[in-house]
Amino acid sequence: MKKSTKAILWAGLSMSLFFSLFLTSFSKAQEYGSYVDDGYNHNSVRPVHESHIMYQKSLWHRVALKEKQNCPFFATGNEITGLIIDATKLGIIRPYQNDSLTTRMSQEQFLENIKIPSEQVQYNDIEYDIISQDNQWDNWTAGTEGWENQDTDQKTEAQEFYANQLYTLEIKTNVFFDKQRSRMINDIQTISIILPAEMNPATGLEKTIATFSYKELVQNLFRDNPSAIYYNERNSQAHRNLEEAFDLMLANGTLIKYNNARDEHIMDMYDDMRHSLIMAQNYQANMIEYESNLWEN
Template identity: 40%
Template sequence: MMQIKRFITHSLGASMVALCVSSSLFAQESDGYNANSIRPIHESDQLYKTRVWRRMDLEEKQNKPFFSTNREITQVMINAVMNGTLYPYTSDSLNERMSKEQFIENLTIPADGPALSEDEIAMGFGQQEEAQEDDGWGGGWGDDSSSSSGQGAEGTAVESSASTSEASASTNNLFYATDVTILEIMEDIIFDKSRGRQYYDIQSVTMILPPEMFPLTGLQKPVATFKYMDLMRVFEENPEIAVWVNPYNDAKHLNLKHAFDLRLFNAHIVKYSNPEDEYIIDKTGGDRRSALMESLNYEYNLLEREHELWEY
């Protein structure tokens, strides 16, 4: 009888331990908070949530402070990836990291440029580099380092030029940070019922090369996606260059993190959650004017919904 009681007691104890462990693991896996949010809101406090994608054109006047000379936000992002302090991702799902080699490949200028016509070739287009290399005057005009090196031994000159080309190949074939003029922002619009306020919870930022960089195809090219929380950390760690430049008051420049918190950027909605996972431009059959009107209408409906919740 005593052995049966001990067996039952031992079994119950083991079951309780297993139940506690499993419940703690379940709580860690689904604690109700978004791991990619800087200021997460528990799902039980969310009255509604809508995910939208916004297109931020860095060449727009309102966005110029994010894209000031020598302080471009894209340059900060590229430098952080190159020195290993920022991890890129393959998509805004943020599930798969992108290798540094793939990131560099996405920034590499394609070798197939637009073909020249016979008239353009006859006029001398595309032959500028050959003329500079062999123009019969010992290199370029004026003080040129290649002409001075050419006065030495022939083998030395060839070796130095080869090493220079290898060293600069990785940078000369890449797009500049000023060429990346589009940022796509994915964010959740959440109304917190416990605080009675609507929040904009940015999840990721994607760098995109505009269609102007690819005249043959006319298609934009995503470079990489970054976690918003990782970007904010990088901006805080680089206060000298991660600067939102105030065009009206030099004493009131801001860190890019604070500029995003204050939503000083302009970015219109290009996509919202839908079963087909389509962009607005796809829903309008490629009509850009209709897509813009649909985007503005959706934005106004979001504001109206927040206003109506305050009414009640």
């Protein structure tokens, strides 16, 4: 009886230890966006088992929301960038560091990324901080002997970019051939908000503010949300939901990268901008031709 009791106790202890380790690993997987490898891409809105995928490429497109074709994503008051930023502040969705979707971005870092960077200007060996779009004239009054600062101890709160200033998106898509359905599938993985170079005077370079899982955007923000609209200029009663707009591939973007051994952008592969643009268009045309040729033999 003693041996059986010990065996039962050891078995119970082993099971409890197993479940505790399982729950710990699962919670970490939830935190960092990784899942158990069961043959499915769990970052897909509609996962397809890898055994059904005959061919796959990952493509990155740069979407300029100010282009005429993309304006419905960027209607005044309904900018997709503003919708995503507001939802992130409320905790409805959580950002990632990059499009690998392995590391979450903290709320503090996200809020720091959307702040307008200050410019330091020096006059007569005195350094002043000037924040873009806000000259802070309210803190200055005209005195008898010139301009005097009335509140030197008051600190200026950093302002954030407006939604219409963040007009660039980067979309990562897995394009694969599903042999069960016998068709090419465009499976959007991530959407990144890009700070345009002209809005970043400190470096003059583009900057990724944050990356978001497209699946999380659809499930937590786009679906059944009357504010997540693709604006229809011709009929205000027939606006489309953003999920439907992306499913229909209504966003017009320029191909900037496809998965390659060196992880290079197309611009880095060729000598000049014009040549890289032509080669990007050729690559997309070749993919369409590849899909068409699958049915010829």
